[in-house]
Amino acid sequence: MAAPILVVAAALVDDLDRPARLLAARRTRPEALAGRWEFPGGKVDPGESPPEALHRELREELGVAVRLGREVVGPDDGCWPLTDRYRMRLWLGRITEGRPEPLEDHDVLRWLTRAELGDVDWIEGDLPIVAALRGYFPDSP
Ligand SMILES: Nc1nc2c([nH]c(=O)n2[C@H]2C[C@H](O)[C@@H](COP(=O)(O)OP(=O)(O)OP(=O)(O)O)O2)c(=O)[nH]1
Numbered sequence: 001m002a003a004p005i006l007v008v009a010a011a012l013v014d015d016l017d018r019p020a021r022l023l024a025a026r027r028t029r030p031e032a033l034a035g036r037w038e039f040p041g042g043k044v045d046p047g048e049s050p051p052e053a054l055h056r057e058l059r060e061e062l063g064v065a066v067r068l069g070r071e072v073v074g075p076d077d078g079c080w081p082l083t084d085r086y087r088m089r090l091w092l093g094r095i096t097e098g099r100p101e102p103l104e105d106h107d108v109l110r111w112l113t114r115a116e117l118g119d120v121d122w123i124e125g126d127l128p129i130v131a132a133l134r135g136y137f138p139d140s141p
Pocket residue numbers: 007008009033037038039040041042043044082083086105123125126
């Protein structure tokens with residue numbers, strides 16, 4: 001089987017140390033994923049480092065510049081398995097320039113509190129990541 005393709009994404013939060021809100025984005029394509037929610041990001045292009053790819057994707061998709069924080073390390077060599085084809089690395093991030101807009105690939109963005117994390121229909125593979133991120137929100141049940 002071919003090696004899985006690396007996707008990079010950001011858990012954009014309002015505060016890297018004490019997050020109260022996380023940005024979720026609703027996909028418009030492909031049809032199988034349209035309407036499902038995800039972390040903004042995308043595939044790493046040849047010659048790009050994962051953080052370079054992530055900065056590019058966030059600029060293209062949301063029109064923002066970000067400061068990346070710590071990596072949310074997954075169970076599979078640091079990656080989060082998504083499907084047979086894709087695995088993902090994910091970093092916390094805080095917007096430093098711009099106001100996020102659904103410029104491409106998404107039609108709605110939502111800032112979710114910890115209590116609201118389960119209110120959107122996340123892509124299946126993202127559910128373990130969402131569960132892990134709950135632990136990053138301080139002082140909440
Ligand atoms: N960006 C992102 N992709 C995810 C997440 N969860 C998940 O299963 N995926 C899947 C959906 C896609 O099949 C794949 C990433 O592809 P993508 O469509 O975001 O990548 P891209 O922007 O480079 O796409 P393209 O230009 O090549 O069409 O990973 C997630 O949280 N964020």
